[in-house]
Amino acid sequence: MITYPNAKINLGLNIVEKRPDGYHNLETVFYPINLQDALEVTTLKDKDDYALTVSGTPIEGDAENNLVVKAYKLLKKDFPEIPGIDIHMYKHIPTGAGLGGGSADAAFMIKLLNEKFNLQISIEKMEEYAAILGADCAFFIQNKPVFATGIGNLFEPIQLSLKGYYLVLIKPDIFVSTKDAFSHITPKQPEHSLKEIIRMPIETWRAVMKNDFEDSVFLKFPEIAAIKDKLYDMGAIYASMSGSGSSVFGIFREQVEHVDEIFSGCFCRQRALE
16 A cells, blocks of 8 residues: 655744753744655564665665654554554655655654554544654644644634645755754744734735744855745745755745756755645
8 A cells, every 4th residue: 555645844943942852832834735755565474573675865764763664663563463564655846955854754653554454443533643753743644734832732713725835845955954954043032922923915925924934044054044035036926944954835826847956956846736
């Protein structure tokens, strides 16, 4: 059985307060996009374990620490009847990009195992499992636009459709560490709630919808700021870094020509938004 985990973008991201546990509360909008990995699972005969093969974009780390393996082990603990499996993952979503690729893989693994082995796990329970694996993992269970709060783990469904627009996504070959992303952050309540902003015409978003991480990241990596500026120069209605970077996206009314040439040396993709 095969499934296609998709990425997400952040529309706005406000760091609102520092928590006693050292984490930060935020508010953001998660919006799914049509940029996908591929995840295939087949049953291993006479083996009660897993095998993992990863192709496409290289990812670092041991198999044991891969979120799809953690998802398999998490479910197998409660459903020991799940047999050994052969996992093949083709990575297309860039890592370290603020696109939620690893979280999507984990959530889609839970959904795939539930369907393939007829585990009859409810959506709510799948979301509980996913939340154990990562703050934003549970978003990908229902995979619909949400207003996210807490540490990005509390979701409120929203009515938002960008169908008819085009997304240009650029990921430079730059890694943004958590330390870098938070280096110039001063938590504060935003002037306008994102729940209000997304009800406004998209043409107004540029003036009021902010990603707080841009202040820190653009100072340290001006080449990321230059990508956002270039997207606006090309006619984007709205452009922003996604999450803590390093990917940047622009939303356009029409398809954009020669994107690969303009951003040569970067990961570049253009997609119709749904």
